Amino acid sequence: MIEIERKFLLKSTSFKDIAQKKTKISQGYLNSNPERAVRVRIKGEKGFITIKGRSNDSGTSRFEWEKEIDIKEAQALLQLCEKGVIQKTRYEVTVGDHMYEIDEFYGENEGLIVAEIELSDEHEKFQKPDWLGKEVTGDSKFYNSQLSKHPFRNW
Template sequence: MSSTIEIERKFLVKSQVFKHQAFNKTHIKQGFLSTDKERTVRVRLKGNKGFLTIKGASSNDGLSRFEWEKEIKKEDAEQLFKLCKKGIIDKMRYEVKLGNHIFEIDEFFGDNKGLVLAEVELNNENEIFEKPNWLGEEVTGDIKYYNSQLSNQPFKTWK
């Protein structure tokens, strides 16, 4: 079990080059027990591991928020999916190391097919980091790109 203040920036991805640079790739399925703006409660299967995660409200700029996470049994995660709200997220996560940072790139499937997002976790909000050439527009703080929102308003419904 761990709790932290998560500081991350989020970007659109403009090419598939990251796939050739990835050192790891993991299938992720996740659902939400709560998508309240003050707290989201997420159930996740990441490969064969289950997780229960609670995230607090984002800071005004969207850069940071409290996160609590506990690993749970795969079977428990599968049972909790039955209680989740409609709109399960299905994605492949690629990890790319660049300098001192690891970018997590999510390629979405299902109702969010066509959307590819990259996140980089930082030690502080002003930290400088190297930006790969496949990184597109920054969307940090834009709630429509939060997974909890993508489960309610999937990419395929956007205009």
């Protein structure tokens, strides 16, 4: 239940040419406190509720618990969320032995594209494709919970 990931900006959108999957996502926060964020998400035709704890000092790992819920429940819970529901498309791209999840944001976060890669430990080696840009792991302004309050458009 510990999530280990690194996060990057992108240099280009060429990843779209090799994406194996893309899914629309709507997500909101019942609680966006960094100590215990509670997220509601609709991903495609499925609903989820997720609790995330505070990140470690490097920003690479934190507690994460997620459970699939009925989509109608997720839709109802989204109505209770804090202001700033996030809309994005998630692309899944395999590079070497790893899957990159790349989020292209819309609405107030239009123009932001962020790639995440989950790892089995903080020092695991992975391939960095040409379209991968600056690393932003640990920069809290790129956390979805913060993008919901302080959108990219206002930076």
